[in-house]
Amino acid sequence: MTRLFRRIGSILALTLALAAAMPPAAAAPQPQGQAAPEAKVNINTASAEELTALPGIGPSYAQRIVEHREKNGPFKRLEDLLNVRGIGDKTFERIRDRITVGK
Numbered sequence: 001m002t003r004l005f006r007r008i009g010s011i012l013a014l015t016l017a018l019a020a021a022m023p024p025a026a027a028a029p030q031p032q033g034q035a036a037p038e039a040k041v042n043i044n045t046a047s048a049e050e051l052t053a054l055p056g057i058g059p060s061y062a063q064r065i066v067e068h069r070e071k072n073g074p075f076k077r078l079e080d081l082l083n084v085r086g087i088g089d090k091t092f093e094r095i096r097d098r099i100t101v102g103k
Contacts, residue, residue, distance in 0.1 A: 039098075040098055040099060040100040041053065041054055041098060041099050041100070042099075042100050042101065042102045043065060043069070043075050043078075043081060043099050043100070043101060044069060044074040044075055044101050044102050045102065047066070048062040048063050048065070048066050049062070051065055051066070054095045054098055054099065055094050055095060055098075056090075056091045056094050056095065057091070057095065060086075061084070061086055061087065061091075064084050064085055064086060064087075065081070065084050065087075068083065068084045068085075074101070075101045076101065077101065078092075078096060078099060078100075078101060079092075080101075081099070
């Protein structure tokens with residue numbers, strides 16, 4: 001019985017040592033092409049490449065956002081993004097908390 005407790009204790013100590021040596025998940029690097037969750041993308045200044053970091057925004061939609069901004073001027077409200085062809089309610093709701101129009 002004592003041998004069993006020692007073996008369990010050794011396994012437990014090894015597991016704790018390995019867990020302490022691992023970096024926390026929050027410190028893991030972000031996959032390339034994705035903005036950090038707390039980083040907001042300014043839709044008035046972001047390039048098409050930067051806009052593709054938003055969920056559901058691929059190169060085509062990003063280019064449309066840039067072209068709309070160049071043709072019509074800066075977005076005044078977040079909801080103005082709905083005026084871009086192809087950006088609907090679902091896409092807007094998915095990115096709403098990740099975008100800004102600046103000051």
